[in-house]
Structures are given as C-alpha cells and as structure tokens.
Amino acid sequence: MKSAVENLNPTRVRLTVEVPFEELKDSLDAAYKKINQQVTVKGFRKGKIPARVIDQRFGRGAVLEEAVNDALPKFYTEAVNEAELNVLGQPEVDITELKDNETLNFTAEVDVRPTIEIPDYSGIEVEVDPIEVSEEDVDKAVEELRERFASTSPVERAAEDGDVLTLDLQAKVDGEVLPDGVADGVSYTIGSGELLAGIDDAVKGVEAGGEATFTSELTGGSAAGKEAEVTVKVTQVAKRELPELDDDFAQLASEFDTLEELRADSRSRLENMKQYDQATQAQERVLEKLLELVEVPVPEKLLEDEINTRKHNLEHHQLGQMGLDLEKYLEIQGKSAEEFETETKDAAVKGIKTQFVLDELVNREKLNVSQEELTEHLMRRAASSGMSPDQFAQAVVEGNQVPMLVGEVARGKALAAVVEAATVKDTNGEVVDLSDDEEETEAGETAEAAAEGSAEEKPAEEKNEA
Incomplete structure (x- = not known):
C-alpha cells in the first residue's frame, strides 16, 4: 500500500492511498462468505455456493463493494498511522479508482490537530482581587447563620414582610384548574422570592382565613410559560423570631462556646473561600x-x-x-x-x-x-x-x-x-x-x-x- 498526504489547510489534510489488489484478498474471501450466508441458490447448500456462481448470479460488483467497505477502514488507519497524523472526527472518503484484479485507489479528507508553537509564557502577568474580609462580611455570615435558627410563632394580624405563611394554592389556565396546579399546606416566607412572581403583593395585608387572587406566568409544570390565575388562601400567619446574638447562640449553632469564637471561625471560612476564588480568578x-x-x-x-x-x-x-x-x-x-x-x-x-x-x-x-x-x-x-x-x-x-x-x-x-x-x-x-x-x-x-x-x-x- 502506498499513501501520500496533502495539507489542505492548517487543520485539514487529504490522504491519497493506492492499494494493490492482492491486499484485498482477505476482504474478498470475507465478502464471499458473508454473501454465502445471506443468499440461496437452487442446487447448492447454504454457505456452499462457489464464488463463480455468486459472481454470475449476483454480480462481481456486489462482491467488490462488500470487500471494499470491509477493507477501507483498515487501509485508512494504516495510512493515518504511517503519516503519524493526529486526526479529529470521521474522514470523507472517495474511491477514485477500482479496477478488478488490478488496484484500489481512494482519497480521505479529514481534520487534524494543528501544529501549535507555544512561546515563552514565563512573562505572563495578571492582577486579581485581594483576600480581604471586612467586619461587614463577618456580620453578614453570622446573620445568615442566625436566620437558619429562626423560630416562628403564629400571630393574629395581617401578613407583613418577613412573615412565614401557610398557604393553599390553586392555579387555573383558561378557566381550567391544572392537574398539577393545586397545593395545600405550602410554607412561604414573604420576600423570599421562592414561589410565583406577584405572590408577595397578593398576600401582604391578608389575615389567616383570607384569600387573594393574582396572575402569574408559570415557570414549571404542565403549563410552563403560560399565564395562570392563581388563588391563594392564607391558613396561618407566623412571625419569624431571630435568636439573640450571644454566647448561647454560638453554642446552639456551632461547636464554639462564645460568639467571639464563632465570628473568628466565620472570618476564617470567608478567607478560605476568597482564597479559592482568588486562585480560580x-x-x-x-x-x-x-x-x-x-x-x-x-x-x-x-x-x-x-x-x-x-x-x-x-x-x-x-x-x-x-x-x-x-x-x-x-x-x-x-x-x-x-x-x-x-x-x-x-x-x-x-x-x-x-x-x-x-x-x-x-x-x-x-x-x-x-x-x-x-x-x-x-x-x-x-x-x-x-x-x-x-x-x-x-x-x-x-x-x-x-x-x-x-x-x-x-x-x-x-x-x-x-x-x-x-x-x-x-x-x-x-x-x-x-x-x-x-x-x-x-x-x-x-x-x-x-x-x-x-x-x-x-x-x-x-x-x-x-
């Protein structure tokens, strides 16, 4: 087998391959064997049909086509390896010449990894954010922890920002209640933005037992993206109560005995996070x-x-x-x-x-x-x-x-x-x-x-x- 490489551009080559016909022998034998198992000829047992009979009945061309399809991947791989190409993806193969008992010529165009010259990179300079943790950052981290340990207690008044409500919801589209548009006993904190757009304005000012209706575009479920009429019933209004920021809170929320130790740990965690972010940057x-x-x-x-x-x-x-x-x-x-x-x-x-x-x-x-x-x-x-x-x-x-x-x-x-x-x-x-x-x-x-x-x-x- 002979092969030559033509560079079409920095990322694509054309391989030209010439295959002596004798190198197709194994593939031809395999083609005759495969066709033998697929066809029936009167007077011959299945799998025992002579090659000359297959040529006469089904044509030598069919055998050649089967043999070439079997052999091309092998010859292509040999040509790629011989040229030491780093190919990308599948080739576009074109058989340029096929003469029975003489030769098989084909071309294959394929993408290759480009040759890359990497210059000296030791002079690269970049600027990143510093690792700075302020008292306000620590305050925010501790406050977020405090929020997680908040308790709630029911109140007899209208709902306000920050209250935790228990809600029953029903969503309709075109006047029909959605199969997945009913939910009871849903807990929702006003201002959290965790449910539907427009719900905060609808429930603020509503007391337990009251209802409100508003329209909102659904972001999930069977009617995602559609405008729905949502009816919400408030079954309970509860006020959130935050624990005092003292040593007792530190012992409740962490392994530390004092609030000072908790704040120091929060600062250390924030510094580690900023250090990671700085490295990534x-x-x-x-x-x-x-x-x-x-x-x-x-x-x-x-x-x-x-x-x-x-x-x-x-x-x-x-x-x-x-x-x-x-x-x-x-x-x-x-x-x-x-x-x-x-x-x-x-x-x-x-x-x-x-x-x-x-x-x-x-x-x-x-x-x-x-x-x-x-x-x-x-x-x-x-x-x-x-x-x-x-x-x-x-x-x-x-x-x-x-x-x-x-x-x-x-x-x-x-x-x-x-x-x-x-x-x-x-x-x-x-x-x-x-x-x-x-x-x-x-x-x-x-x-x-x-x-x-x-x-x-x-x-x-x-x-x-x-």
Whole structure:
C-alpha cells in the first residue's frame, strides 16, 4: 500500500492511498462468505455456493463493494498511522479508482490537530482581587447563620414582610384548574422570592382565613410559560423570631462556646473561600493571557460539532431539568437569538483552543498522571455529577472514557505549571502565592470549565443521560 498526504489547510489534510489488489484478498474471501450466508441458490447448500456462481448470479460488483467497505477502514488507519497524523472526527472518503484484479485507489479528507508553537509564557502577568474580609462580611455570615435558627410563632394580624405563611394554592389556565396546579399546606416566607412572581403583593395585608387572587406566568409544570390565575388562601400567619446574638447562640449553632469564637471561625471560612476564588480568578486570567500568545487554527467541522454539542447540552440537560425551552431561557436572560449564537460560538472556540494548547503543553512538558491523581479526579467528578464513585467509574469504563479523564487531569497540571511560572499580583500590588496542594485541582476545574461541552470529549454523566 502506498499513501501520500496533502495539507489542505492548517487543520485539514487529504490522504491519497493506492492499494494493490492482492491486499484485498482477505476482504474478498470475507465478502464471499458473508454473501454465502445471506443468499440461496437452487442446487447448492447454504454457505456452499462457489464464488463463480455468486459472481454470475449476483454480480462481481456486489462482491467488490462488500470487500471494499470491509477493507477501507483498515487501509485508512494504516495510512493515518504511517503519516503519524493526529486526526479529529470521521474522514470523507472517495474511491477514485477500482479496477478488478488490478488496484484500489481512494482519497480521505479529514481534520487534524494543528501544529501549535507555544512561546515563552514565563512573562505572563495578571492582577486579581485581594483576600480581604471586612467586619461587614463577618456580620453578614453570622446573620445568615442566625436566620437558619429562626423560630416562628403564629400571630393574629395581617401578613407583613418577613412573615412565614401557610398557604393553599390553586392555579387555573383558561378557566381550567391544572392537574398539577393545586397545593395545600405550602410554607412561604414573604420576600423570599421562592414561589410565583406577584405572590408577595397578593398576600401582604391578608389575615389567616383570607384569600387573594393574582396572575402569574408559570415557570414549571404542565403549563410552563403560560399565564395562570392563581388563588391563594392564607391558613396561618407566623412571625419569624431571630435568636439573640450571644454566647448561647454560638453554642446552639456551632461547636464554639462564645460568639467571639464563632465570628473568628466565620472570618476564617470567608478567607478560605476568597482564597479559592482568588486562585480560580488567577487561573482564568492566566489562561486568557496564554491563549492570546498562541496562534491556534480551529477546524471548521470540529467547531460546528462543538457548537451543536453545547446547544444540545443546554437545551436537553440544563433547561430541560428547569422546565424551560431555549426561547424562554433567552427571554429571562434578556438575550437575542443572535447574541446567544455569538456567545456560544465564542465559548466553543475558546474551549477548543484551550484543549489544544494545554494538550500541547502536556506533550511538551511530558506531564504524566498517577493512579492517585486519576482516582481523586474521578471522585470529584462523581460528586459533581450526583453519581456514586462506583456508578461514575462504571460509566467511565463502559464509555471508554478513561483516556478522557486522564486528559482532564493532565490539562489541569499543564495550566498549573503556567500559573506557577506567571506573576500574579492582587490589586494592592502584593504578589500572590498559589503554590499550594490544591492548585492543580483548581486549575483542572478551570480548564474543564473552559472546555465544557466539548464535542470531542463528553462527560460520562452526560453520555449516561443521552
């Protein structure tokens, strides 16, 4: 077999392959055997029809077609391996010449990973938010904890902001009560925004036993997106009472003995959260700078697949679970269809470029992934997917996605290496040290977020749902 490669552009090649006819022998034998099992010829037992009879009855062309279809994948793979191509997606194959007992010639056009030159990235500088926790931040955190330990007591008066109501609800569309539009004994805090738009104005000023009717657009259920007439009956009005902020509260709400210790712990937790956010911000900004340094051609077919995959994931996984369609989602977001298309394409381009660049760094720096790193990553992905580690691992193995997870970990290590080489300062001019044990994990999350929805690699939990 002879093959030659023609570069059509930086991301697409044409393979020209010439196959001597004798190399089709195994496929021809297999074709005759397959046809033998499928047809019946009077005077011959099934499976014992001579080749010459098959040629006479069904035509040599049918045999050749079967043989070529069987052999093409093997010859294509041999040509790809011989040329050491890193192909993307399926090829477009065209048989240019097929002469019986002489030769088989074909071409295959396919996308390939572009050659990427990564310049020195040690000069990258980025600025991030400082880690600053104010007394107001601590006050807010403690107040949120206090809210969780609030108690309620029924009152004989009209409902006010912050009151906890017990409600019976009934929703009608076009005068008909919806099958899923009735709910009794619903607990609702006025001002929480947890139920329907317009309910706060409707129930404020209503006493226990009173009713109110209002219209609201339903966001879920059988009539999602439709205007409904909602009747709400208030069966109880209760006042929320917050515990005093003292040492007794600290002992009730935490493992600490004093309010001062509780506030110190709240400050420490907020600092840790801000430290995580700062690291993520640094990684995102370093990645942006890195992508600006590198020229990355994007294959058109891969970009098209990536855009379609992102749209599919949004519409069928995320919005479907929320009871929304794309049109309603865009209305809520205040975006036009054109803006959505542009944003999706930009995100897809960034995802592809991120994957290409970080993969190139993995190869250049010869970064390896240990079994321990892979296991930790699998556990984290399982937790985020809502699956148990065993379920997620099984889905990964059944979907042949172990290489995908290895790639995610390796790309995280590559980004961590770039961040370590960069200069990161906060807005106060202080140099930020990101060289802790969590850096690679956080960098992996940043890399995954940039490449999320990839058409080339799809997460196990999404494959499992598809």
